[in-house]
Amino acid sequence: MRKYREEIEKYIDDHRDEMVEDIIRLCSINSQRSEYVEGAPFGEGPKRALTLALNLAEKYGFEITNYDNYVGAVDLNDREKGLxxxxxxxxxxxxxxxxxxxxxxxxxxxxxxYGRGTSDDKGPAVAALFALRAVRDLGIPVKKNTRLVLGTDEECGSSCIQYYYKKEQEAPMTFSPDGEFPVVNIEKGRLQGEFSAALEDGGDKRLVSIEAGTKVNVVPPKAKAVIEGFDIDEVEEKAKAVAEETGIKFSFDLVPVFEITALGANAHASTPDSGNNAITGLLELLCRLEFSPSKKIETIKKLYKLMPHGDTSGENLGIAVEDERSGALTLAFSILNLKNNIMHGFFDCRIPVSGDGEKILKTVSEKFKGIDIEFLEDTVVKPHEVDGNSPFVKTLLSIYEDYTGLKGECLAMGGGTYVHDIENGVAFGAVFPGTDTKMHGADEFVVIDELVAAAKIFAQAIVELCE
Known part of the structure; x- marks a missing residue:
């Protein structure tokens, strides 16, 4: 039996209902990033969520620090940095x-x-807070500090955490409960490509506009297009065939314009196979319609050929690569807008550790140049890897094994977390093997028993890493 395990388990079990209540309160806040306002760098929603979380921590007796509403911090004690x-x-x-x-x-x-943020990442954040409470309230002696750092812009680039580390040093060890158990010690590299083109139009049967996608790192569940010069019968016939082949559902609105809506299923861009991309489904239909000849339609068809429906490995772009340590490259066509004959789009590519990011960037740039589309991105985020045999990682794996009875092993993931640029940082939970929490999708949820177990594991990690 690990030292303090019985006390930790009883404490977390006794506070289960309180933890659920706090998660529900926090997840009731719509904390999507929005426009900057004074005092709220990422909009009012993220600020409200941060304020509530820090108020909860303060109510529970912790010292808190607010870094200008970019990040909040909750300290276990005032000793030197440990975790x-x-x-x-x-x-x-x-x-x-x-x-x-x-x-x-x-x-x-x-x-x-159920609710947006229950799994990603408000539920795990509350679990970590209750882990701190357990260690502090039980009076377990630790020699170093554990700091819970709560950011507000992870989904849109993690500028919050960049702001924080301009003011604070990294701890010797860092984990983020924003991934999966056992331990994620490898995160793929990332290329978030942006492109644009001015497209010439013409003819009676024309494509007027496209509006699809909201975030670069989300497989889009909906895509819309406005067309002119078509009868509903010819469009419905083509749409029926595409729907049978792709699983994309189509609907039509003829007033005041002929609008096509494609419905798929969203997913995190790092796991595009778990969704059904509405953009590529819509483009499959548009490419089958008999538009009047134009540079616009010609370019759309060439673009679609590079990223067709179902190609989530970059095969058609010529960038497919995989390895045993981190798996295959993934590709998600995530945003596409066409308005006033100006096309603008984004895709999300996750690169395994064996992938040559600069070579991939060059290949993509040349492919887009070859179809007269300007490629605007020139930055590749390199993969992140922490030694799986380090004492830090081995301790986390050992605790996980003891608490769950499951095998502890290191994993690689395509999703990027806060630790991607942290030298000794790994993702540790809070999703358990075999559980699909529908993160980034509809009906996102967290299993309460699993989150309670995660809180116990986090508390034990705090004790053993900082004792």
Whole structure:
């Protein structure tokens, strides 16, 4: 039996209902990033979530620090740095297809809490806070400080944490409960490509506009296009065939314009196979319609050929690569807008550790140049890796094994977390093997028993890493 395990387990179990209540309160806040206002760098929603989280920590007796509403910090004690736990309070957009509850009306149903942010990452953030409470309230002696760092812009580039580390030094060890158990010690590299083109139009049967996607790191569940000069019958016939082949659902509105809506399923861009991309489904249909000849349609068809529906590995772009340590490259066509004959779009590419980011960037740039589309991105985020045999990682794996009875091993993931640029940082939970929490999708949830277990594991980690 690990030292203090019985006390930790009893404490967390005794505070289970309180933890659920705090998660529901926090997830009731729509903390998507919005426009800057004075005192709220990422909008009012993220600020409200941060204020509530810090108020909860202060109510529980912790010393808190607010870094200009970019980041908040909760300290276990005032001793030297030992461990940082990085979590975030911002969320992705609601998306389509919610059925259990509204995104920001979280509900506890059959041992789960449903709502946007329950899994990513407000639930795990609260679990980490209760882990701090357990260690402090139980009077467990630790020689170093553990600091819970709560950011508000992880989903849109992590500028909050960059701001924080301009003011603070990294702790010797860092984990983020924004991934999966056991330990994620490898995060793929990332290329978020942006492109644009001015397209010449012409003819009676024309493509007027496209509006699709909201975030670069989200597989889009909805895409819309406005067309002219078509009869509904010829469009419906083509759409039926595309729907049967792709699983994309189409609907039509003929007033005041002929608008096509494609519905797929959203997913995190690092796991595009778990969604159904509405952009590529819509483009498949548009490419089958008999438009009047134009440079616009010609270019759209060439673009679609580079990123067709179902190609989530970059095969058609010529950038597919994979390895045993981190898996295959992934590609998600995530945003596309066409208005006034100006096309603007984004895609998200996650690169395994064996991938040559600069070579991939060059290949993509040349492919887009070859179809007269300007490629605007010139930055590749390199993969991140921490030694799986380090004492830090081995301690985390050992605790996980003892608390769960499951094998502890290091994992690689395509999603990027706060620790991507932290020298000795890994993702540690809070999702357990075999559980799909629908993160970034409709009906996102967290299993309460699993989050309670995560809080116990986090508390034990604090004790053993800082004792």
């Amino acid at each position: 940082d736990i990085l979590a975030h309070l911002d969320v992705v957009p609601e998306g389509e297809g919610w059925s259990v509850t509204a995104p920001f009306e979280p509900k506890e149903i059959d041992g789960k809490i």
